Amino acid sequence: MAGHILVLNTGSSSIKYELVDVRTQERPARGLVERIGEEKGRLTHRTGDGPPYEREQSFPGHGEGLDAVMEAFAAAGPTLDPVAVGHRVVHGGTRFTEAVLVDDGVIAAIEELAPLAPLHNPVNLAGIRVARAAFPEVPQVAVFDTAFQLTLPPEAYTYAVPREWRERLGVRRFGFHGTSCAYVSRRAAAFLGRDPAGLNLIVLHLGNGASATAISGGRSVDTSMGMTPLEGLVMGTRSGDVDPALAGYLARVDGLDAGQVESALSHHGGLLALAGTGDMREVRGRDDDTARLALEIYTRRVRKYVGAYYALLGRVDAIVFTGGVGEHDAATRAASLAGLDRLGIAVDPARNEAGPAGERAVSPPGAEVSVLVIPTDEEWEIARQALALISGGS
Template sequence: MAGRILVLNTGSSSIKYELVDVTTRERPARGLVERIGEDMGRLTHRAGDGPPYIRELPVPGHDEGLDAMMEAFAAAGPDLAPGAVGHRVVHGGTRFTKALLIDDNVIAAIEELAPLAPLHNPVNLTGIRVARKAFPGVPQVAVFDTAFHRTLPPEAYTYAVPQEWGVRRFGFHGTSCAYVSRRAAAVLGHDLADLNLIVLHLGNGASATAISGGRSVDTSMGMTPLEGLVMGTRSGDIDPALTGYLARVNGLDSQQVEHALTHHSGLLALTGTRDMREVRARNDDTARQALEIYTRRIRKYVGAYYALLGRVDAIVFTGGVGEHDGATRAASLAGLDRLGITVDPALNHADSTSERAVSPPSAEVPVLVIPTDEEWEIARQAHALIS
């Protein structure tokens, strides 16, 4: 069925999937295969609004994970006959600036880009290889997280370092930014081409993006997803001299430092947990200070991007924390009243999962909550390409 796109988001130990019908806007099925490579894996599959189909089973590798997914479709439905398979690929470098059909040359190029995203691109490739084998003859489409930021101007993507190093900023969360910026324009009732937006994607990974006329003009993540905001386990912005200092004083090599900044920093380093819900539930000085560090960094980026854009038509929160944590939204924008940015406490803390404004109706700069839908965006781009 040409309109049905199977979206695969392959992680190091999981496969998140969703069957999306772009023509009818239906979501026939979704699921997750997790704990791949552990003693016992787990599959959770849901067809439409039906009850979950759950299995505990050995999943030694991604091949077996995809086999488990296909068995779930066979057992719990619906029929799996996708018109294409859309894959999330984190890093496209400068080579890939839009979605494209996957062939052997594309696979080789994604593999060459693995040093830029060593945690993501290799497992994304695993999903692609397994899916090509499982669905022979079905078009496979790569949708790159970095592609949305292809419009960054040189002054935004250029590092002030020796140019022979061949490094630059790329930005991430682009699939999410593409979706929520279009939805924000719809909520505001304006053409996206006429809007300046600041999108705050706050989840375990977090980023801020300045968007002018639907084009990314600056973003907080850089060559890798480590730069920028404080995240669940990532430090965000640090002094680059930290690596040399730790080598001299603590005897750590660059790989050890990079690993610690990526996996053992952020909220985890500040509080012992990377889960914002657990941090919020605590009532101690350590948690309160961590929350202030987290939201202060966001506030700095909002102010910087306001200055860069010159005019802001809306602040958009998305991602797990951005969509569900009213306290974080309020604290991230505290003190920006003179810029026309404020939230309405009742609207901001209302129990809702819908697209909505959480600022007063008279606010100069609307503050919106737009639930992201990267699966829909991947399916939309894949369908547009094969059509």
């Protein structure tokens, strides 16, 4: 099948988009609408290496934002005639195990799942609704971040909480970053020249959001994020693992309610809480005790999960770094795996620090466990899944 798929990643105040050629994986256009709902918004539309097409105006809602995207394509090209529109949806619960064609029933189900991802699912739906209105005859495909993680076995997804919570309220581990994990695990197998069915991998998606995922034979068997994206590693603004009794303690001693605690842990925790900024580049660029402690806490948490997942898998063929930090921060990669030599895990300093962009090994030649850097491409993964669905898997 020839043509283009428009991939939309709708955030609370932004619309990230890419037009993907289904034959070549090339991106004839990509762009970002930001500060939706604020007084001064911006659209940046790129078509190649030349100067971008830019507009600054108010975008009261996502409808106006997508209207501006359509106008950008009309003004700066290329012609927009997609064969499908692919949407990133954060939470699919246990219902959506793979990409689906969007209809009214799917929209209702995503709405029902909004309490599990109140910051994400509603705005994902806003993008779907706007795109359905803009392209009423074009298939809309929802790709769920949780779908890849639904292969977790019961012993991995079950929390030791009251049965009623699990059965009536659906409390369990879901895991996220599944779209990224699906892509990089497949690419890692290709890089190693191995069949994915015979590989054990630990994928470290380190960005503003961060997670570790243990993958055996192409299937997720454990992951650090939980019922929500808050559990696990230290992130840009999310705390990661804390004592569950923290909310009760803060309620007793400071009068905070559950919503205030959840908001603080999600938006004012992580590197932001430790170093005053959630941007790893800014933390890395400083030379003070606060920044050094933040970096040690961050990398120590990653190292702890790597060790745990090594024990769980029994054998690890490769550790895969991806995400903005994982792909670009050599010091974080080295510190996250420091001291694991006896497990066959090591980072070669020269390869790690001087490696070219793109897919590469940063472990020593002949290492027992390969350490890889695989740039993620969630947009292509969304387009690939959408194409497979509308073409019947061909």
